[in-house]
Amino acid sequence: MEIRVDHVTRVEGHGNVLASIKNGEVQKAIFEVVEANRFFEAFMRERSHEEVAHIASRICGICALSHNSASVQATEKALGIEVSEQTALMRRLIMDAEMVSSHALHVYFLVAPDLLGLKSVVPLVETDPDTVNLAFRVKTTAYDLAEVLVGRHTHPVAVVPGGYTSMPDATALAQMRERFVGLREDMRTTVELLKQLELPAFERETEYVSLQQPDHYSFYAGDIVSTDGGQVAADDYLDAFSEFLVDHSTAKHCRWNRDSYMVGALARVNNNWKQLHPEAQKVMEELGFKPPVCSTFMNNIAQFVETVHSIEDAIALMDQLLARGLKEEDIPPVTKHGRGVGVVEAPRGLLIHDYTYDERARLVEANCIIPTNQNYANLDRDLEAFAKQIADQPKDDVELKLEMLVRAYDPCISCSVH
Amino acid sequence: MSNKPRVAFFDFACCEGCQLTVLSIGEPLIEVLKHVDIVTWREAMSEKSDEFDIAFIEGSITRDSDVPRLKRIREKARLVVALGSCAALGGPHVSANRFETSELLELAYGNKAEQYEAGEVRPISAEIEVDVPIYGCPINASEFVLVLKHLLLGRPYRVPNEAVCYECKLNGYECVFDKGMICLGPVTRCGCNAICTSRGHRCFGCRGLVDDPNVDAARDVLEEHDYSLDEIIGMFQIYSHRAPRVQQLAEAAAEPQKKRSKGSEPWRFGSTT
Ligand code: SF4
Ligand code: SF4
Ligand code: SF4
Numbered sequence: 001m002e003i004r005v006d007h008v009t010r011v012e013g014h015g016n017v018l019a020s021i022k023n024g025e026v027q028k029a030i031f032e033v034v035e036a037n038r039f040f041e042a043f044m045r046e047r048s049h050e051e052v053a054h055i056a057s058r059i060c061g062i063c064a065l066s067h068n069s070a071s072v073q074a075t076e077k078a079l080g081i082e083v084s085e086q087t088a089l090m091r092r093l094i095m096d097a098e099m100v101s102s103h104a105l106h107v108y109f110l111v112a113p114d115l116l117g118l119k120s121v122v123p124l125v126e127t128d129p130d131t132v133n134l135a136f137r138v139k140t141t142a143y144d145l146a147e148v149l150v151g152r153h154t155h156p157v158a159v160v161p162g163g164y165t166s167m168p169d170a171t172a173l174a175q176m177r178e179r180f181v182g183l184r185e186d187m188r189t190t191v192e193l194l195k196q197l198e199l200p201a202f203e204r205e206t207e208y209v210s211l212q213q214p215d216h217y218s219f220y221a222g223d224i225v226s227t228d229g230g231q232v233a234a235d236d237y238l239d240a241f242s243e244f245l246v247d248h249s250t251a252k253h254c255r256w257n258r259d260s261y262m263v264g265a266l267a268r269v270n271n272n273w274k275q276l277h278p279e280a281q282k283v284m285e286e287l288g289f290k291p292p293v294c295s296t297f298m299n300n301i302a303q304f305v306e307t308v309h310s311i312e313d314a315i316a317l318m319d320q321l322l323a324r325g326l327k328e329e330d331i332p333p334v335t336k337h338g339r340g341v342g343v344v345e346a347p348r349g350l351l352i353h354d355y356t357y358d359e360r361a362r363l364v365e366a367n368c369i370i371p372t373n374q375n376y377a378n379l380d381r382d383l384e385a386f387a388k389q390i391a392d393q394p395k396d397d398v399e400l401k402l403e404m405l406v407r408a409y410d411p412c413i414s415c416s417v418h
Numbered sequence: 419m420s421n422k423p424r425v426a427f428f429d430f431a432c433c434e435g436c437q438l439t440v441l442s443i444g445e446p447l448i449e450v451l452k453h454v455d456i457v458t459w460r461e462a463m464s465e466k467s468d469e470f471d472i473a474f475i476e477g478s479i480t481r482d483s484d485v486p487r488l489k490r491i492r493e494k495a496r497l498v499v500a501l502g503s504c505a506a507l508g509g510p511h512v513s514a515n516r517f518e519t520s521e522l523l524e525l526a527y528g529n530k531a532e533q534y535e536a537g538e539v540r541p542i543s544a545e546i547e548v549d550v551p552i553y554g555c556p557i558n559a560s561e562f563v564l565v566l567k568h569l570l571l572g573r574p575y576r577v578p579n580e581a582v583c584y585e586c587k588l589n590g591y592e593c594v595f596d597k598g599m600i601c602l603g604p605v606t607r608c609g610c611n612a613i614c615t616s617r618g619h620r621c622f623g624c625r626g627l628v629d630d631p632n633v634d635a636a637r638d639v640l641e642e643h644d645y646s647l648d649e650i651i652g653m654f655q656i657y658s659h660r661a662p663r664v665q666q667l668a669e670a671a672a673e674p675q676k677k678r679s680k681g682s683e684p685w686r687f688g689s690t691t
Binding site: 007036038064 | 433509613
């Protein structure tokens with residue numbers, strides 16, 4: 001049986017699934033990336049430090065806030081720019097908005113149709129408008145929070161290395177807080193919906209990699225840890241894993257302790273679930289998520305668990321910011337030049353921007369490690385194992401299920417060939 | 419098959435942020451959806467169809483091998499809309515054109531560079547005819563709805579052609595030149611409601627130049643604040659490096675005596691170092 005799915009749908013970017021199965025044996029199962037490279041690392045060179053984050057967020061429309069955050073973090077470290085406590089709180093809050101908007105898009109709009117036997121969310125507009133409205137509401141609320149915080153989700157306008165060109169309006173932020181409180185009910189409704197859906201059964205033990213902070217569930221900065229053991233500071237990521245090229249992809253692959261690892265919601269929940277908000281831990285239990293979970297399809301449940309966490313975390317952070325009072329602050333000065341590594345957890349996993357600046361604060365070198373690249377090798381291993389497991393099923397089913405496996409990763413393909 | 423207009427979305431090299439902006443419109447989008455049939459939208463749905471009336475194309479062309487797909491879309495569509503600055507102008511990655519393709523490939527793929535294809539970054543209008551461009555990186559969601567409404571009613575859409583300063587002043591925002599920033603608002607096409615300056619940042623020129631940039635006025639503003647036009651042109655490289663109008667503007671700027679910038683070296687249009 002020869003499987004070929006060109007341009008897998010309901011994912012970001014262009015990729016194909018190729019598999020060949022003979023007498024129940026999988027001879028090949030790969031994800032081929034055909035997206036055109038845009039060469040961000042090369043052309044961001046020579047740009048001034050003030051322009052770099054503006055450009056870097058354009059690597060990806062879905063995780064623009066993550067790229068933007070990793071970018072300013074790298075620039076701040078490279079140029080010795082110290083950020084204020086208020087800025088640090090804002091950065092965490094922005095990442096919560098990012099998680100909710102991206103996870104909601106993926107879970108409700110891209111994955112749910114598969115589980116309901118539909119080809120897209122469009123038919124639901126007529127048959128189940130309440131759920132569609134709920135989905136739009138969750139996503140739009142997160143989008144609106146980003147708008148209040150930094151002007152726009154895709155692409156943020158008020159973020160610069162060192163802080164913000166202007167702070168959000170306190171009244172607007174207080175309103176966002178109330179709207180986030182309102183999402184709690186939508187989360188409860190979604191839990192009930194998810195309980196009724198059945199995910200494909202598939203398990204394969206692998207290595208899970210994520211950021212970790214001692215005192216909170218981290219989406220912004222921290223050390224890099226692996227379930228296979230190993231913990232490195234962000235600056236030393238090159239000691240841990242490496243990127244390499246494979247013939248079937250315009251995007252690079254990555255490895256650390258073994259031939260593949262996984263990043264993203266599943267990796268984060270597996271590694272850091274004890275730091276999740278109690279409400280998120282409760283949802284985790286209700287949905288039968290018992291870490292460590294080695295089923296890639298459960299990544300979507302992990303995304304939902306994180307959505308619940310981020311809503312709670314965002315409410316707490318907004319309370320904190322509002323209680324302190326939002327203050328317009330001066331942008332702290334550049335104090336040195338050299339190399340800086342920025343790390344965040346993008347919705348799809350660990351994201352690294354590694355910059356070097358010259359004495360005029362112009363970028364001379366950039367290296368960006370994208371979550372989806374880190375997942376490609378693991379996706380190929382998963383495709384092979386899953387294809388073997390379902391090899392005796394009709395071709396259409398095999399095709400659809402392999403596509404679903406790709407979607408479970410929530411790959412961001414154009415991002416990965418940046 | 420209903421007789422509603424059939425709408426399709428396609429993308430080439432880009433960040434897909436413009437499609438995402440469409441997806442995030444929320445209720446007004448659901449409203450518009452009632453009047454059209456979306457027949458192809460890879461990012462959002464699995465159905466695909468080769469028959470459509472209106473094609474929204476996002477992204478720029480960077481590889482010759484993508485051109486046939488683009489031309490096929492043009493042949494099938496009654497109307498082609500360039501969705502966002504990548505499609506309409508080349509997008510933020512046009513500044514890759516400052517470098518040799520071989521250098522880019524080598525940086526990205528090392529000794530395997532030869533196995534990969536790349537080329538000059540260009541807007542889709544370099545290859546096919548575009549009926550309506552929607553500028554912006556990303557597009558403005560309300561403009562998208564407006565354009566779609568015009569198309570559905572068969573009315574011509576007037577692409578905004580005032581400078582961002584116009585919207586900025588209309589809103590009463592503080593001019594960021596006063597904070598020491600170089601703003602591209604005086605020569606950039608509006609339509610974004612001056613979103614960047616509304617938050618105290620400068621305009622980066624993401625919507626490209628207005629049709630007839632008022633070079634003199636721009637120069638006056640810049641001179642008043644002690645910047646050279648070279649600097650502003652360098653900044654325009656972010657979004658429309660090869661656009662002929664940027665080139666014209668650069669030439670117009672070069673005519674009168676050149677003014678050196680204060681501080682660091684100015685950006686030279688087309689410089690590769
Ligand atoms: S115009 Fe900007 S936001 Fe739109 S696809 Fe291109 S890079 Fe992304
Ligand atoms: S120069 Fe920029 S900030 Fe000043 S009025 Fe024009 S758009 Fe607004
Ligand atoms: S202000 Fe300038 S950079 Fe910002 S959205 Fe408008 S045109 Fe684009």
